[in-house]
Amino acid sequence: MTDYLLSSATELVAALEAGETTSVELTTLFLDRIAAVDGAVNAFLHVDREGALAQATASDERRAAGNPASALDGVPIAVKDVLATEGLPTTCGSKMLEGWIPPYDATVVARLKQAGLPILGKTNMDEFAMGSSTEHSAYGPTHNPWDLDRIPGGSGGGSAAAVAAFEAPLAIGTDTGGSIRQPGAVTGTVGVKPTYGGVSRYGLVAMANSLDQAGPVSRTVLDSALLHEVIGGHDPHDSTSIDQPVGALVEAARQGAGGDLSGLRVGVIKELGGDGYQPGVLARFQESLDLLVAAGAEVVEVSCPSFVHALAAYYLIMPSEASSNLAKFDAMRYGLRVVPEAAENGTQPSAEDVMRASRDAGFGDEVKRRIILGTYALSSGYYDAYYGQAQKVRTLISRDFDAAFEKADVLVSPTAPTTAFKLGEKLDDPVAMYLNDLATIPANLAGVPGISLPSGLADEDGLPAGFQVLAPALADDRLYRVGAALETLLEKKWGGPLLAQAPTLDGASA
Amino acid sequence: MPEISRDEVAHLADLARIDLSDAELDQIAPQLSVILESIASINEVASDDIPPTSHALPLTNVFRDDVVVPGLTAEQALAMAPESEQQRFSVPRILGEE
Numbered sequence: 282m283t284d285y286l287l288s289s290a291t292e293l294v295a296a297l298e299a300g301e302t303t304s305v306e307l308t309t310l311f312l313d314r315i316a317a318v319d320g321a322v323n324a325f326l327h328v329d330r331e332g333a334l335a336q337a338t339a340s341d342e343r344r345a346a347g348n349p350a351s352a353l354d355g356v357p358i359a360v361k362d363v364l365a366t367e368g369l370p371t372t373c374g375s376k377m378l379e380g381w382i383p384p385y386d387a388t389v390v391a392r393l394k395q396a397g398l399p400i401l402g403k404t405n406m407d408e409f410a411m412g413s414s415t416e417h418s419a420y421g422p423t424h425n426p427w428d429l430d431r432i433p434g435g436s437g438g439g440s441a442a443a444v445a446a447f448e449a450p451l452a453i454g455t456d457t458g459g460s461i462r463q464p465g466a467v468t469g470t471v472g473v474k475p476t477y478g479g480v481s482r483y484g485l486v487a488m489a490n491s492l493d494q495a496g497p498v499s500r501t502v503l504d505s506a507l508l509h510e511v512i513g514g515h516d517p518h519d520s521t522s523i524d525q526p527v528g529a530l531v532e533a534a535r536q537g538a539g540g541d542l543s544g545l546r547v548g549v550i551k552e553l554g555g556d557g558y559q560p561g562v563l564a565r566f567q568e569s570l571d572l573l574v575a576a577g578a579e580v581v582e583v584s585c586p587s588f589v590h591a592l593a594a595y596y597l598i599m600p601s602e603a604s605s606n607l608a609k610f611d612a613m614r615y616g617l618r619v620v621p622e623a624a625e626n627g628t629q630p631s632a633e634d635v636m637r638a639s640r641d642a643g644f645g646d647e648v649k650r651r652i653i654l655g656t657y658a659l660s661s662g663y664y665d666a667y668y669g670q671a672q673k674v675r676t677l678i679s680r681d682f683d684a685a686f687e688k689a690d691v692l693v694s695p696t697a698p699t700t701a702f703k704l705g706e707k708l709d710d711p712v713a714m715y716l717n718d719l720a721t722i723p724a725n726l727a728g729v730p731g732i733s734l735p736s737g738l739a740d741e742d743g744l745p746a747g748f749q750v751l752a753p754a755l756a757d758d759r760l761y762r763v764g765a766a767l768e769t770l771l772e773k774k775w776g777g778p779l780l781a782q783a784p785t786l787d788g789a790s791a
Numbered sequence: 792m793p794e795i796s797r798d799e800v801a802h803l804a805d806l807a808r809i810d811l812s813d814a815e816l817d818q819i820a821p822q823l824s825v826i827l828e829s830i831a832s833i834n835e836v837a838s839d840d841i842p843p844t845s846h847a848l849p850l851t852n853v854f855r856d857d858v859v860v861p862g863l864t865a866e867q868a869l870a871m872a873p874e875s876e877q878q879r880f881s882v883p884r885i886l887g888e889e
Binding site for chain 1: 795798799803804806807809810811813815818820823824825827829830831832833834836837841842843844845846847848850851853855860863866868870871872873874877880883884885886887
């Protein structure tokens with residue numbers, strides 16, 4: 282019997298179509314896997330066995346009637362806990378929303394349900410998506426399936442680890458500064474940040490709304506393309522949603538898998554490499570680049586001089602938007618309410634007292650740091666020097682992208698500067714933690730799409746490294762063409778998927 | 792070099808409506824100074840003639856047809872409220888006593 286746990290979503294669909302398995306059988310398989318290994322991985326904050334099996338049963342009925350709802354009907358999926366799911370807890374990894382059950386579905390979730398993908402559960406994340414290691418979750422860190430003592434990246438470490446640990450064939454992540462791509466890189470999985478506005482943000486609990494974007498997490502490039510087509514496209518509920526068709530992403534991935542990149546111009550971003558990047562990460566990057574050349578691509582070096590200021594601009598814009606977005610957690614209508622004791626003279630605490638106490642108790646350290654940093658950057662006297670300047674740098678970064686895309690069809694870099702570090706290693710050093718997103722942040726600031734796919738294992742530590750491809754806004758198809766080509770060439774070299782080399786986690790629950 | 796004092800952090804926390812304990816203030820103030828130091832270079836980058844970008848997409852107002860669509864029922868909206876009364880959110884006093 283084929284081991285469906287290890288199969289790609291594409292292979293699962295083929296097995297469903299051939300009548301070799303059912304959605305109920307597959308969903309049960311992944312639920313059992315979660316039960317067996319998630320004690321060690323902690324990728325899930327909530328598992329919905331009953332709901333997933335009901336969705337799977339409905340899927341099997343549709344398929345038996347010859348009427349599947351989509352190309353992925355019946356393939357189970359995990360959803361990052363930052364997306365609202367009607368009837369299922371949505372905590373954003375925060376005590377502030379412990380036990381909160383949304384009364385509505387995010388558009389992404391509604392589309393998954395319409396397309397017939399059973400939702401296995403909600404995945405762990407840094408609190409309100411603030412972090413690069415999932416250690417800022419109020420519910421304990423997620424562990425990297427390659428080495429359980431290491432971080433799975435963040436903020437979407439739960440989604441990436443779930444897919445890497447074969448607890449789910451697909452997952453949804455969100456990417457504000459790299460939270461889909463960087464976890465993908467350190468767990469040996471594929472993650473895509475679509476063009477800003479390409480996937481609806483309705484029902485996505487906002488951290489920085491001008492940067493946040495939901496996207497696919499998977500084990501293959503084609504699987505991400507299939508999922509992207511399901512969740513993408515215009516949504517009237519999101520005023521920043523792009524009113525254009527998603528594009529032929531699956532077709533681009535299939536074409537790319539042929540391995541021919543003749544005529545493609547690949548730009549290597551000079552500023553994203555060298556100092557601060559681990560040698561093993563750079564070695565795998567260079568190897569991948571050589572494979573692209575062998576496939577017919579032409580490599581040019583491009584310079585994006587403003588990218589060196591991207592991190593600084595990001596750490597002003599993101600906290601500014603976050604401090605404003607998180608003001609809604611005021612303990613009045615939903616979420617945690619902590620009522621301090623009455624004063625000695627018997628005066629009952631005011632709404633404001635309750636608000637202050639609730640926000641202190643409900644938010645973790647990193648969230649507090651960012652709210653205060655954002656409050657500072659937006660306060661009068663500092664606004665022009667910080668937030669205003671950061672917005673100008675954002676313009677310069679977009680201009681750098683425009684110039685670079687005149688010389689190249691896609692831009693490439695290592696996804697993250699290092700492989701997965703040890704849990705706890707950077708927890709007390711916020712700036713060191715922020716540096717993980719050095720290569721992924723520019724795409725968010727400019728709104729352009731990006732993919733990370735595994736480039737191999739670093740020599741120093743045997744841990745996965747990631748290769749990032751960036752494309753102009755609305756040219757998401759290029760990510761899939763180039764990503765699928767590189768994946769085909771790398772897997773030929775490896776003799777199979779990189780994840781086949783990951784530890785099996787058998788007995789991990791012991 | 793930008794420095795942020797403990798008092799300043801206490802003031803910002805007050806503006807952000809977060810009750811920080813003394814221990815938290817001791818911890819956060821130096822961390823914020825380090826973060827600000829690492830992003831201080833931003834001040835010297837862009838000249839006056841560079842326009843700011845607030846958003847990656849060049850969007851203008853988006854309108855929809857003025858038609859009635861179903862919304863949440865009062866029960867749904869209140870289901871997760873910390874406290875409710877007579878189909879309304881119940882909140883602590885908002886005015887000073889006296």
